[in-house]
Amino acid sequence: MTSLPARTEKQLGLVIDLDTCVGCQACVTSCKSWNTSGHMAPLTDVRPYEDGADGVWFNRVHTYEQAANGASRTVHFPRSCLHCAEPACVTVCPTGASYKRESDGIVLVDEDKCIGCKLCSWACPYGAREYDTEVGVMKKCTLCVDRIYNQNLDEVDRVPACVAACPTGARHFGDLGDPQSPVSQLVAERDGVDLMPEMDYRPTNKYLPPRERSACNVSDAPALEPVAGGLLGWVDRMLSR
Amino acid sequence: MHPALSVIFFTTATGAGYGLLTLLGLAAASGLVVPDRWLGFVALGLALTLITGGLLSSTLHLGHPERAWRALSQWRSSWLSREAVAAVVTYVPAGIFGIGWLVTGRVDGVIAIAAFAAAVGALVTVYTTGMIYASLKPVAQWHSRFTVPGYLIFAIMTGAVLLHALLLLFGNDARGAGTFAALAIAAGWLWKTATWRHNDQLTLSSSANSATGLKDGAVRSIEWPHTEENFVLKEMGYRIARKHAAKLRRLVHLLAFAVPLAAIAVALVAPHWLAVLAACLAVVAQAPGMVAERWLFFAEAKHAVTLYYGR
Ligand code: SF4
Ligand code: SF4
Numbered sequence: 001m002t003s004l005p006a007r008t009e010k011q012l013g014l015v016i017d018l019d020t021c022v023g024c025q026a027c028v029t030s031c032k033s034w035n036t037s038g039h040m041a042p043l044t045d046v047r048p049y050e051d052g053a054d055g056v057w058f059n060r061v062h063t064y065e066q067a068a069n070g071a072s073r074t075v076h077f078p079r080s081c082l083h084c085a086e087p088a089c090v091t092v093c094p095t096g097a098s099y100k101r102e103s104d105g106i107v108l109v110d111e112d113k114c115i116g117c118k119l120c121s122w123a124c125p126y127g128a129r130e131y132d133t134e135v136g137v138m139k140k141c142t143l144c145v146d147r148i149y150n151q152n153l154d155e156v157d158r159v160p161a162c163v164a165a166c167p168t169g170a171r172h173f174g175d176l177g178d179p180q181s182p183v184s185q186l187v188a189e190r191d192g193v194d195l196m197p198e199m200d201y202r203p204t205n206k207y208l209p210p211r212e213r214s215a216c217n218v219s220d221a222p223a224l225e226p227v228a229g230g231l232l233g234w235v236d237r238m239l240s241r
Numbered sequence: 242m243h244p245a246l247s248v249i250f251f252t253t254a255t256g257a258g259y260g261l262l263t264l265l266g267l268a269a270a271s272g273l274v275v276p277d278r279w280l281g282f283v284a285l286g287l288a289l290t291l292i293t294g295g296l297l298s299s300t301l302h303l304g305h306p307e308r309a310w311r312a313l314s315q316w317r318s319s320w321l322s323r324e325a326v327a328a329v330v331t332y333v334p335a336g337i338f339g340i341g342w343l344v345t346g347r348v349d350g351v352i353a354i355a356a357f358a359a360a361v362g363a364l365v366t367v368y369t370t371g372m373i374y375a376s377l378k379p380v381a382q383w384h385s386r387f388t389v390p391g392y393l394i395f396a397i398m399t400g401a402v403l404l405h406a407l408l409l410l411f412g413n414d415a416r417g418a419g420t421f422a423a424l425a426i427a428a429g430w431l432w433k434t435a436t437w438r439h440n441d442q443l444t445l446s447s448s449a450n451s452a453t454g455l456k457d458g459a460v461r462s463i464e465w466p467h468t469e470e471n472f473v474l475k476e477m478g479y480r481i482a483r484k485h486a487a488k489l490r491r492l493v494h495l496l497a498f499a500v501p502l503a504a505i506a507v508a509l510v511a512p513h514w515l516a517v518l519a520a521c522l523a524v525v526a527q528a529p530g531m532v533a534e535r536w537l538f539f540a541e542a543k544h545a546v547t548l549y550y551g552r
């Protein structure tokens with residue numbers, strides 16, 4: 001059913017730190033690499049080495065300039081499915097292919113039911129769903145459902161591929177429904193935010209805004225005293241011409 | 242939003258078909274239409290052809306048309322599923338109405354009840370189509386109180402213009418239908434003008450700031466994640482130049498509303514042969530006019546995801 005569960009036992013999701021993300025795209029490539037043979041495989045590419053290259057990706061990193069208070073900074077911004085608590089992408093689905101799991105809140109697509117009407121991609125404000133033109137079905141981030149419960153992996157590896165790959169530790173995975181979990185505490189401590197809260201989709205994933213930079217005291221170097229005579233004086237006069 | 246021809250054709254064709262079916266059903270059930278078998282055959286045939294053609298074109302454009310039956314299952318939550326159910330259910334009374342009219346040459350008793358039910362089913366289907374768009378929060382121009390009434394008014398309007406032409410072609414007195422069609426065009430014209438005015442003054446509740454969670458200052462996209470357009474941009478990033486939109490809006494004013502209104506006014510007072518010509522002109526002008534209207538409905542709609550791309 002595409003009706004939403006009244007509540008989910010867990011709210012698994014990601015916390016993304018915009019302060020430490022350096023825009024290296026490691027999460028993007030590791031996501032593609034894992035998922036192209038994972039639950040939603042393949043992540044088809046079309047004309048990958050030609051003009052008009054296109055393909056399915058679950059995670060995309062944007063770069064923004066934020067100009068505020070007379071200063072500006074570069075912010076790298078990974079964008080993937082937020083596993084919303086009120087995802088209209090699920091309720092609009094006419095076939096039941098899209099669903100939200102009651103056990104952990106993960107939003108998935110059943111590829112065997114999807115008719116490829118694309119309405120769910122219209123209903124997502126975050127652009128998280130990408131249609132596979134070759135297979136004719138909708139695809140999206142699975143929160144690496146085939147890693148996080150995977151008994152064949154070592155316990156440390158039971159995290160999403162993008163989280164495991166991030167070299168700066170900007171991505172955190174956990175239960176955001178449990179206020180005591182490390183991710184929830186991180187969000188509380190760093191004033192994590194929802195994206196487009198005005199849409200009322202209640203995203204599970206949270207973003208940690210960049211920290212305030214301490215104003216660095218850049219002052220002008222003191223001007224040199226002119227040198228009067230001698231060789232140095234001559235050099236000084238030649239250079240000041 | 243990308244103005245895909247299949248959806249434009251689907252919504253305009255089924256709109257006109259359901260509008261015609263509604264009017265035929267109501268007119269037949271209330272005894273306003275003379276039960277001329279040929280008129281019944283052609284008019285209902287046209288309505289059902291428009292409806293079926295539209296539904297088939299939208300189905301064939303799915304990624305998996307062979308699974309389309311699954312779309313009947315989620316009517317509890319999905320307006321698209323409700324539309325599919327309403328469309329399929331409406332065929333039942335429409336079929337009884339059509340076959341009954343053809344076979345008996347009368348519209349009474351069970352056939353009249355079926356005619357009325359077909360009209361209701363047609364209206365409900367158009368309503369669900371409108372709700373598909375109106376319920377999408379990420380598209381502010383659609384998520385508005387103008388969308389659903391617009392779909393209903395335009396369905397009735399295009400259906401009325403078709404019915405008026407058919408009545409005249411079959412030599413009937415069409416003054417009632419003509420007056421109704423003229424009123425419907427006037428209503429459609431007013432509604433579209435008001436909708437455009439509303440959209441032009443719209444202030445979006447989302448911004449690059451709320452989309453990125455970066456609350457302060459100006460947030461400017463300086464690099465995209467990809468060098469070529471991806472699915473999201475192709476599907477939802479369509480932009481239309483203001484001057485092109487203005488030109489197309491003028492075309493819609495002219496073809497969808499002004500010409501058909503004038504032609505039907507002529508038809509109301511002219512001798513029969515001229516009235517037939519004018520009524521056909523109204524149909525021929527309005528069809529491309531409504532296609533342009535629907536093209537703009539998509540092209541001028543801005544999806545919230547475009548904020549991530551600085552659009
Ligand atoms: S981010 Fe988009 S695709 Fe993911 S759950 Fe929310 S609405 Fe659905
Ligand atoms: S594209 Fe597939 S998953 Fe999306 S709404 Fe249509 S049937 Fe459901």
Ligand code: SF4
Nearest residue numbers: 031141143144160162
């Ligand atoms: S959780 Fe998995 S599927 Fe989702 S963005 Fe990360 S790597 Fe990709």
